[in-house]
Amino acid sequence: MSKKLLHAGPLQHDEVLVLLTSLIKDQLLPHTRDAKPDTSQKQVYYFSMEFLPGRFIETNLLNLDLLESCKEILRAHHYNPDLIFQSELDAALGNGGLGRLASCFLDSLAALDFAGHGMGLRYQYGLFEQKISNSKQVELPDKWIGEDGYPWEEIYSEEAVTIQFGGRLVSGYKDNRLTFDVIGPERIKAIPYQIPILGYHNQRVNYLTVWQAESIPGQQPVEFEAYAKVKRKAEEITEFLYPDDSHYEGKVLRLRQQYFLVSAGLQRILTSFFKSDDHQIFDLPDKLSIQINDTHPALIIPELMRVLVDNYKLGWEEAWNLTTSVISYTNHTLLDEALEKWPVFLVKEQLPRIFLIIEEINRRFCLEVEYKGLEDWESFADLSIIYQENIHMARLAVVGSHTVNGVAKLHSSILKNQLMKSFSTHFPNRFTNKTNGISHRQWLMNANPLLARFISELIGDQWKTDPQALKDLLKFTNDPDVLLQLSAIKHANKIRLVDKIKAETGHDIFVESLFDVQIKRLHGYKRQLLNLLHILYLWDVCHEKPEAIKVPRTFIFGAKAAPGYLYAKRIISLISSVAEQINQDPLAKGKLNVLFLPNYNVSQAEWIIPAADISEQISTASKEASGTGNMKMMMNGALTIGTMDGANIEMTELITTEHFFEFGIRAEEVLAYERNGQYSPREIYNQDLRLQKVLQRLVDGSITGDTVAFQDIYYSLLFKGDEYFLLKDFGSYVNVQNQVQNQFLDSQTWQKKCLINIAHSGYFSSDRTISEYATDIWGLVP
Numbered sequence: 001m002s003k004k005l006l007h008a009g010p011l012q013h014d015e016v017l018v019l020l021t022s023l024i025k026d027q028l029l030p031h032t033r034d035a036k037p038d039t040s041q042k043q044v045y046y047f048s049m050e051f052l053p054g055r056f057i058e059t060n061l062l063n064l065d066l067l068e069s070c071k072e073i074l075r076a077h078h079y080n081p082d083l084i085f086q087s088e089l090d091a092a093l094g095n096g097g098l099g100r101l102a103s104c105f106l107d108s109l110a111a112l113d114f115a116g117h118g119m120g121l122r123y124q125y126g127l128f129e130q131k132i133s134n135s136k137q138v139e140l141p142d143k144w145i146g147e148d149g150y151p152w153e154e155i156y157s158e159e160a161v162t163i164q165f166g167g168r169l170v171s172g173y174k175d176n177r178l179t180f181d182v183i184g185p186e187r188i189k190a191i192p193y194q195i196p197i198l199g200y201h202n203q204r205v206n207y208l209t210v211w212q213a214e215s216i217p218g219q220q221p222v223e224f225e226a227y228a229k230v231k232r233k234a235e236e237i238t239e240f241l242y243p244d245d246s247h248y249e250g251k252v253l254r255l256r257q258q259y260f261l262v263s264a265g266l267q268r269i270l271t272s273f274f275k276s277d278d279h280q281i282f283d284l285p286d287k288l289s290i291q292i293n294d295t296h297p298a299l300i301i302p303e304l305m306r307v308l309v310d311n312y313k314l315g316w317e318e319a320w321n322l323t324t325s326v327i328s329y330t331n332h333t334l335l336d337e338a339l340e341k342w343p344v345f346l347v348k349e350q351l352p353r354i355f356l357i358i359e360e361i362n363r364r365f366c367l368e369v370e371y372k373g374l375e376d377w378e379s380f381a382d383l384s385i386i387y388q389e390n391i392h393m394a395r396l397a398v399v400g401s402h403t404v405n406g407v408a409k410l411h412s413s414i415l416k417n418q419l420m421k422s423f424s425t426h427f428p429n430r431f432t433n434k435t436n437g438i439s440h441r442q443w444l445m446n447a448n449p450l451l452a453r454f455i456s457e458l459i460g461d462q463w464k465t466d467p468q469a470l471k472d473l474l475k476f477t478n479d480p481d482v483l484l485q486l487s488a489i490k491h492a493n494k495i496r497l498v499d500k501i502k503a504e505t506g507h508d509i510f511v512e513s514l515f516d517v518q519i520k521r522l523h524g525y526k527r528q529l530l531n532l533l534h535i536l537y538l539w540d541v542c543h544e545k546p547e548a549i550k551v552p553r554t555f556i557f558g559a560k561a562a563p564g565y566l567y568a569k570r571i572i573s574l575i576s577s578v579a580e581q582i583n584q585d586p587l588a589k590g591k592l593n594v595l596f597l598p599n600y601n602v603s604q605a606e607w608i609i610p611a612a613d614i615s616e617q618i619s620t621a622s623k624e625a626s627g628t629g630n631m632k633m634m635m636n637g638a639l640t641i642g643t644m645d646g647a648n649i650e651m652t653e654l655i656t657t658e659h660f661f662e663f664g665i666r667a668e669e670v671l672a673y674e675r676n677g678q679y680s681p682r683e684i685y686n687q688d689l690r691l692q693k694v695l696q697r698l699v700d701g702s703i704t705g706d707t708v709a710f711q712d713i714y715y716s717l718l719f720k721g722d723e724y725f726l727l728k729d730f731g732s733y734v735n736v737q738n739q740v741q742n743q744f745l746d747s748q749t750w751q752k753k754c755l756i757n758i759a760h761s762g763y764f765s766s767d768r769t770i771s772e773y774a775t776d777i778w779g780l781v782p
């Protein structure tokens with residue numbers, strides 16, 4: 001136990017937290033260190049470079065059915081449970097949607113009582129902490145591991161493994177086989193730490209294993225400087241998370257991180273597999289499934305081949321059958337800048353044997369295609385895994401997996417029929433869709449206890465284990481009392497948020513205003529800038545025709561930009577600058593309020609989402625693979641303003657467009673413009689007076705007095721082709737935003753729509769998603 005607790009007097013919040021954590025970890029969880037793995041069930045491993053769990057205390061108490069009693073006891077001892085829970089640090093080993101999805105999936109795997117575990121990295125520094133200084137984003141290191149370590153983890157030093165990089169490859173011939181030896185490789189130690197993942201009321205304990213890199217003592221050269229260099233080169237592998245979301249960085253360190261994860265993870269899995277006496281290598285597909293979260297862990301394909309061929313002496317075909325029966329791949333983006341391509345020279349230098357295996361996989365695959373006839377292929381250019389001195393990781397992932405899925409219907413369909421059309425023709429049964437989901441335990445039961453309790457009063461508790469039962473709420477859509485109570489709950493959640501913002505930033509927010517929320521990573525395609533253009537337009541309306549603003553609005557933004565993504569950082573700076581001006585403009589007072597909340601993260605989301613009236617899901621159609629924030633806000637009774645993109649489409653299929661504010665051009669139109677290059681933002685600009693005024697503000701000094709600060713944004717829209725079609729969608733966005741305010745005036749109809757949204761949100765529980773993966777991809781029996 002922490003030495004901090006050895007003092008007299010009342011305990012501090014963080015000390016109570018330490019006690020609770022130790023109690024859960026040491027007393028309530030089964031001791032598993034020496035336990036034999038449970039081999040009766042097939043094991044699933046979810047490999048991901050990112051996990052974004054946020055805080056665990058409430059989730060774990062909820063899962064153990066101790067949350068309510070624990071809160072009561074704390075209150076009885078004059079402690080505020082919220083303050084105690086908030087003293088847990090927020091583990092941010094991920095960037096955004098991809099990492100948060102991985103955490104929701106682990107939550108659902110355990111809740112559904114599957115043996116499904118996570119495999120990731122223990123970065124010393126998680127996603128940076130964001131400060132806003134002089135309206136600009138400043139990044140501070142996120143040293144998330146405390147002095148006493150991370151309370152939920154357990155180190156397994158004795159189960160460390162060795163990872164090899166580089167070296168010189170020497171081939172030979174022995175026992176009728178080609179052999180490959182790597183001479184003089186760099187060896188790095190990988191130490192596993194396990195974080196327990198609890199199932200909901202079912203006593204299941206799964207694990208998220210995160211690996212940390214260390215140098216291996218004894219192999220270092222003696223001189224201190226050389227020693228320090230070797231040590232540093234090892235440790236830097238798990239030093240920090242790459243802060244890029246939907247953007248790939250071709251850095252050698254990132255490649256080393258990826259291989260480190262897959263090699264360490266695979267060694268651990270195989271060790272555990274062979275602990276069971278009756279397991280033979282050919283049983284692998286019956287006993288094991290590996291899901292790779294985007295292409296980041298795709299090196300597991302050649303790595304498993306290497307282990308099977310070089311260590312277990314299997315023939316290539318045998319090894320390939322096992323590999324492709326075990327591995328499946330989820331694609332999370334179609335954006336070109338996010339598709340990983342590793343330069344051949346880097347892979348050759350860092351992973352010489354792996355490179356040779358990739359070459360062989362590619363050679364055989366190209367022959368296979370050629371044999372079938374090339375007619376469905378444009379050329380080898382769009383099939384070869386290795387092309388123009390780059391290894392195309394998505395191609396490797398498709399060829400080496402039994403199933404490939406996208407994360408929402410539209411995305412899966414574009415993946416299958418456009419981006420990877422040649423591959424889906426060649427492998428007609430390989431491509432499928434698994435629409436994303438979110439944990440309703442985390443995002444409804446934990447984040448919004450008032451709403452969760454109310455739902456249970458209305459329809460009982462079945463929805464907690466069968467979220468689709470939320471549909472029973474539809475009985476109440478015309479019940480004025482229920483609608484009134486729903487509105488009261490939203491109001492209470494808004495007060496909770498307003499108080500918190502006041503305490504943390506000093507900002508006053510008008511609770512009665514409409515809370516219009518856009519919280520997500522900052523990216524051009526997510527179009528925070530379109531939201532801002534609309535705000536600038538409303539600002540003009542405040543001056544010119546104030547009576548047209550019938551509903552006061554608070555616009556809430558939360559977004560981190562990758563440190564190297566200068567355009568995104570400029571947009572943050574624009575939003576903060578505009579917020580500053582609007583919030584002190586007397587003519588906008590009581591009508592418009594704009595907030596940029598710094599350091600958006602999972603814990604903040606838990607406060608903001610239950611308080612949202614409007615959820616902004618306004619990406620350029622075809623660009624957002626799914627989105628998951630859209631699902632969280634729907635489940636918490638916000639109405640969505642959105643394009644026909646990602647999971648928004650399925651949302652409208654469930655609730656009909658009557659209960660959704662749709663706008664903007666469709667994916668086909670966007671893709672057609674991209675093909676034919678006939679989009680002309682200038683034409684739209686010339687015809688729209690509102691746009692002219694709004695865009696002029698970017699360069700006339702009326703925001704900060706500076707006429708050049710936002711010039712590049714102005715140019716990107718008017719002279720550089722407006723890549724994300726903001727001007728094209730501006731008109732319909734303004735129109736639908738006007739509908740939003742008109743409808744908000746009729747509170748009863750508004751609440752009815754909210755209730756319909758909540759009632760249909762059960763479909764977006766990750767329990768549904770994971771059940772589909774389990775049956776269709778992993779072959780698990782519930």
Ligand code: NTF
Binds near residue numbers: 333
């Ligand atoms: C993200 N992809 C997508 O951009 C989101 O639309 C989606 O909801 C999440 O994945 C989860 O599926 C990525 O972050 C990446 F890395 F693939 F670009």
